[in-house]
Amino acid sequence: MPRNGSITTRLIALLTLCAAVIIGIGMLVDYRLSRNEILERLQRESRDTVRSVVIDMENWLEGVEGATLLLSRIVQQREYSEAGLKQMLRDAVEVNADIFGASIALAPGQAGTDLGFAPYYFRRDGKLAYASLAGADHNYQEEAWFTDAVAAGQPLWVEPYFDEAGGKVLMTTFAVPVYRQDAMGKRFLYAVVTADVALAELHNYLQRLGLGASGFGILLSRNGIFLSTRDPANIMQHYSRAAAAAPDQATWQEMFNAALEGQVITRQVACIDVPGNCVIRLGSLASTGWPVGVVYSEHELTSPLREFQLKTGVTGLLTLLLMALAVIVVSRRLTRPLGALALATRRIAQGDLEAPLPKAQGSDEVAGLIDSFAAMKQDLKSYIADLEAAAARRSRLEGELGAAREIQMAMLPQGGEASELQDAYSLWARVLPARSVGGDLYYYHRSDRMLVVAVGDVSDKGVPAALFMARAISLIQQLAASTIDPAAAMASLNTALETGNENCMFVTLFLGVLDLDSLELRFSSAGHTTPSLARNAAVTPVAQQQGPALGLAPGLAFPCNSLQLQAGDRLAIFTDGIDEAFNDQDQMFGVDRFNEALLNSLARPGSIAGAEIFDVLARFAGGTPQSDDISLLLLDIANGKTASTRMRSDFTRGPGLTGRVQAWLNQVLAPLALPGQVLGDLMLVTEEIVSNIDKYAGLAAQASIALAVEVDARQLVIEVRDEGTEFNPLVQARRAHLGSATEEASIGGLGVHLITSLTERQSYRREQGCNILRVTKLLGNQPV
Numbered sequence: 039m040p041r042n043g044s045i046t047t048r049l050i051a052l053l054t055l056c057a058a059v060i061i062g063i064g065m066l067v068d069y070r071l072s073r074n075e076i077l078e079r080l081q082r083e084s085r086d087t088v089r090s091v092v093i094d095m096e097n098w099l100e101g102v103e104g105a106t107l108l109l110s111r112i113v114q115q116r117e118y119s120e121a122g123l124k125q126m127l128r129d130a131v132e133v134n135a136d137i138f139g140a141s142i143a144l145a146p147g148q149a150g151t152d153l154g155f156a157p158y159y160f161r162r163d164g165k166l167a168y169a170s171l172a173g174a175d176h177n178y179q180e181e182a183w184f185t186d187a188v189a190a191g192q193p194l195w196v197e198p199y200f201d202e203a204g205g206k207v208l209m210t211t212f213a214v215p216v217y218r219q220d221a222m223g224k225r226f227l228y229a230v231v232t233a234d235v236a237l238a239e240l241h242n243y244l245q246r247l248g249l250g251a252s253g254f255g256i257l258l259s260r261n262g263i264f265l266s267t268r269d270p271a272n273i274m275q276h277y278s279r280a281a282a283a284a285p286d287q288a289t290w291q292e293m294f295n296a297a298l299e300g301q302v303i304t305r306q307v308a309c310i311d312v313p314g315n316c317v318i319r320l321g322s323l324a325s326t327g328w329p330v331g332v333v334y335s336e337h338e339l340t341s342p343l344r345e346f347q348l349k350t351g352v353t354g355l356l357t358l359l360l361m362a363l364a365v366i367v368v369s370r371r372l373t374r375p376l377g378a379l380a381l382a383t384r385r386i387a388q389g390d391l392e393a394p395l396p397k398a399q400g401s402d403e404v405a406g407l408i409d410s411f412a413a414m415k416q417d418l419k420s421y422i423a424d425l426e427a428a429a430a431r432r433s434r435l436e437g438e439l440g441a442a443r444e445i446q447m448a449m450l451p452q453g454g455e456a457s458e459l460q461d462a463y464s465l466w467a468r469v470l471p472a473r474s475v476g477g478d479l480y481y482y483h484r485s486d487r488m489l490v491v492a493v494g495d496v497s498d499k500g501v502p503a504a505l506f507m508a509r510a511i512s513l514i515q516q517l518a519a520s521t522i523d524p525a526a527a528m529a530s531l532n533t534a535l536e537t538g539n540e541n542c543m544f545v546t547l548f549l550g551v552l553d554l555d556s557l558e559l560r561f562s563s564a565g566h567t568t569p570s571l572a573r574n575a576a577v578t579p580v581a582q583q584q585g586p587a588l589g590l591a592p593g594l595a596f597p598c599n600s601l602q603l604q605a606g607d608r609l610a611i612f613t614d615g616i617d618e619a620f621n622d623q624d625q626m627f628g629v630d631r632f633n634e635a636l637l638n639s640l641a642r643p644g645s646i647a648g649a650e651i652f653d654v655l656a657r658f659a660g661g662t663p664q665s666d667d668i669s670l671l672l673l674d675i676a677n678g679k680t681a682s683t684r685m686r687s688d689f690t691r692g693p694g695l696t697g698r699v700q701a702w703l704n705q706v707l708a709p710l711a712l713p714g715q716v717l718g719d720l721m722l723v724t725e726e727i728v729s730n731i732d733k734y735a736g737l738a739a740q741a742s743i744a745l746a747v748e749v750d751a752r753q754l755v756i757e758v759r760d761e762g763t764e765f766n767p768l769v770q771a772r773r774a775h776l777g778s779a780t781e782e783a784s785i786g787g788l789g790v791h792l793i794t795s796l797t798e799r800q801s802y803r804r805e806q807g808c809n810i811l812r813v814t815k816l817l818g819n820q821p822v
Contacts (some may be wrong), residue, residue, distance in 0.1 A: 045376050046373040053365045054358070065347065072346070090642060091244065091255060091330055092321055098136055098196075099325050102233050103212055105134045107193065110214040110231040110632040113142060115297060122148070131159040132166055138236040139205050141171055143178050145188075145227040154179060160205040160234065169204045176203045187213035187230050195326045197259050198237055199276060208237040210265065237273060244330075252309070253334035259592060262294055266744050268333075286479040289318075297329035309335055312726060313636045322758075333423075375404050379411060391419050413529070420496035442559075444804075446475050446504050449511055451482060453683045455813060457645045458482070458675075459748040459755060460682065462554045463489065466644035467671040468652065470609050475668035477545070478613050479511045480819060483518040487554045490518040493545040493671050495566065495613040497587075503667075506543045510535060510588070514549070523718060524549045524562040525557075528585065528596035535589035546588040549610050557603040562596045564588045567617065571601075571634050572608040572640055577633040580609075604652025605677035608644070610636050615666035619655055622662050643753045644672040646799055676750075686746040689728075699728050699745060710754075716815065718755065719796040726789045735762025735809070757812045765809060766802045768794075 109130050118126065122692055123142050127311035131140045139160025149172070153739050156178045160325040171178040178184055182197045193214040200208050216229045231456065244255030244266045254268035262276050277290050289305050297302040302321040309316040316336030322329050322399035372413040378396035385393035395412050447454035450469060458465040467480040477496030482489065492514050496503040513534050517527045527549055546571065550561030564586035569580045585596035603609065612632070619627040639647035655668070689699055703724055707717060724745070731743055736762060744759040771790050793800060 046369050046377065049369045049373065050362070050365050053369070054362045057365075058358055061358055063355060065350055068347075068350065089321075092323060095240075095243070095257075095323055095330065096325055098527070099212075099235070099323065101134070102235060103193070103325060105130060105231040106140070106214050106231055106499060108210050109140070109142070109233075110193075110216045113229055113231055113291070114218060116214045120155055120157075121269065123155075126650065128156055128159050128166065128168075131161070136235070137233045138207075138209060138239065139201075139234040141178075141204070141232045141234075141358060142229055143171060143184055143232065144229045146179060146564070148228055150467045158204045162205070166765045167205075171203050178203065180514075182779070183211040183213045183232055184230050187215045188227060191215060195328075196266055197261055198263055200274075201234070205234065209234045211235075212239075212257070224676045231248045237265055241273065244549050253332065255332050256318075256330070257298075258294065260298065260329075265328065293320045293331075294329055296320070297331070298327065300324075306336075309337070323571065360389045375408065379408060380547075383411065386418070389533070391422070399592060426504060443657075446508065448805070450480060452810070453805055455801060455803060456480070456482070457755075457801065458485075462676050463552075464644050464674045464676065464750075465491070465672070466648045467493075468648055468669070470652070470664070470668040472498075472615070472664045472667050473500050475501060475504035477507045478667035478668055478669035479507050479514075480509055480611075480614065480671050481514050481518065482671075483515070485519060488522065488555060489552040490550070491552065491611065491671060491673060492518070492547060492549045493566070493611040493669055494545050494667070495615070495667065496545045497543055499667060502541065502543065506535075506545065506589075510545050512548075514547075522551055523598070524551055524560055525596045527597035528564055528588070529594065532588045532594050532596075533592060536592050539589050542590065544589040546613075550611075552603070552673075557605075559601040559603055559609070560600050561601065563599070564596060567612060567614050568629075569609055569611045570636055572610065572636055573604065573606070575637070575640065577637045581627070599758065603675050605675055607675045608636070609642065609673040609675075611671045611673070613667065613669040615664075615668035616655060616670065618666060619659055619668070620658050620665065621658055622660055627658055631658065643814070643816075644674050645801070646816075648672050649799065684748045688742040688744050690740060690742050691732060692739075695732055695743075696729055697723050699724060699743075702745070703747070707754075710749065711816075712754075715737050716817070720754070720815060721736075723793055723796050724756060724758075726792050727811060727813075730767070730789055731760045731762060731809075735760050735765070737762045752817060754815045754817060755812055756815075757810060759810050761808055764804050766804075767802055767811070768802050 064477045075677070100539075110124070112126065113123070121408075127140055127142050131137055139158060141156055141158040143156035144154055146154065147778075151172075153174065154172040158169045158171050159166055161167070171181075182199060186196050187194060193212065196211050196213060198208060198210045204297040212233045214231045215227060216231055217225050218227050218228045240257055244257060245268070255266060256264065256268075257266040258264055258277060264272050264275055264277060264279065267273060276331065277294065278287055289307050293303050293305055297320045300322055300745070302319070304317060304319045305315050306315050314335065314337050316333055318331060318333050319329035320329050364694075375396045380392045382395050384425060395408055397408075447469075450456070451467070453794055454466045466483055467482070469476070469478050469480060471478065476499055479492070479496070481492040484490075492506070494514075495512060496507045496510065510531070517530060528547070531547070531549075535543075545564070546566040547564045548561060549564075550559050552559045561582070563582050563584045565584055568582060569579050570577050571727070580601055582599045583597035586594055588594075601609075611630075616632055617627055617629045621627075631654075632651070635651045636647075639650045642650065652668075687702050689695060689702075700721055703721060707720065712720075728743060728745075741761060744757075745758075746757040747759070748755040767790055793813060796815075797813040798816050801812045803810050
């Protein structure tokens, strides 16, 4: 079975849907065209039907009118006795089958009696019957057929009525007034000759029209009275009150008025007894002016079309089903190799490169795809084998580079980030290589009352620079113990570095010697970046004479510079990796931004200020990769307000270790009169560090843990040393999630949270086989 969302499923669904849409559109178009054709034919038939009805009824009514007019002329021209009039009237009705009944009604004063004379012959049950319309209880001279004809003075058809005196049926009458002249030539009314047509005959004639089960003919009088309609209850009712016309009276009014004006009009109205719409086509009889028309159901007449559509729909569905079955069979046959190929590729993606591929059959695109996947699988095997070999080589290289980095950092004081706090000065330095290893260096060495500081930058980056840096710092270390003349030391360094320098490597170097008594700094610069001096809330570049970079040529001379430092000064010595750092907009950090960052951090201790400057540089660079090694050394000259002290003690492992540590620490800190909260934080942090070292550092039973405290007016630093297994808790300890169970936390996980939250700065280094962890607590309201 095809899985959900597979090519087979989508192909089957898409082709079936397309077929269904095409069949559906074809059926819809066919239905619309057939429907319009039927409706057009229906309109033609309705016009022809109405025209035929009008012609037939005109001929019928004209026959009735002609016979009546002939009879009236005979009565007008000759004198007849009452018996003769009756006989003539009987003969006229008998020979004219279209006439239901007829009468010759003499005018008042023309008959021999007061009741008048009005014989009436009519048809009943296929025979002629006689009735006298002149009676004591019935005055024919007041009937509408008599009075309307007299009032009009000409022949006319009167409105339908029920004949009470004669035929006892609903009828309409054609009445002709007959006038004679007396001896004086004066015209007078002699009689009214009438011919009646039964409404039942009109109704039966109209309903014989073939308009379907719901269609019917209609005939109205000029006053809007139904003379014929499908529902007998509506005959002799005004169309406005007839149930059949009630929903669309406005349409009926429009059509009736148009028909009275002689127009032929067609309108669509809602059917009453059947669903859908009905179409009414209405005209008028020329002789009577009566509106006549047909009503037919659109729904009924289009039922053959719907039957046809139903058959077509069933046929379409069967066709669609057969097509869907064919699509399923063909699609599965075509996509079966693709399914097997997809399964094999999933196994390959999971690492099973031995997964068999389906056999390629034929030369179509699927066979080509299978062949391509087979070649890809073979290439992938080769590529993975090569990648594994390369990964192994890279892993070895990374391991070697890691070891080289550790070795290189070990050559720098305190492993690449140094912090020194003495009575007369404090010093902080950090190196940040652009690669695993780099060419930047810093160094300091104190001999009695002399402090040697050096910051250098080897040309190039990476391993060559690191090797040249190692050579340079080894020479600096050898010279630092004895040198008091920076210029002479520079010359000696240049001579040593130039020897055997076939790759023309060089190093820029700042080398200075500070007299801690006079605070005079004598220094030489071998092409190095100019240091910055922060003094009295201002930062300025240090004036200097520079010499060439070291290692390029023998016999070079280097000028010696002198700078008189003062209490409270901060000297920043850095490499060009700081001022030449770029951001993503290709802007350079520059010396001005560096001096601004240096000025903004004056209130912080050197260790915190240096870290802040590195943070400012990182924010400026953003996502731009570091392009050069970065080094910074901050040298702070102490003043009377910042004199510092350092106290140290060793503690042997054993019972009550943390108690002995806390007792000593309490004794050391008591003279400082620290706030209770600060003292408690320091005691808690120290206990956490010492207890973790005791439990997890892997120390021998009689090993010692060294604890030192450095304090000045701005900060208090606690340093803990141990000779245990190398472990950086600030990086390697997996911090526990706050709120998780204590037993789920890793070693040191909770302690790291405690230390970092209760102290402002923490640092770790590995030096001479010792783990050295330093934590700093700011005193007073010093900003962080």
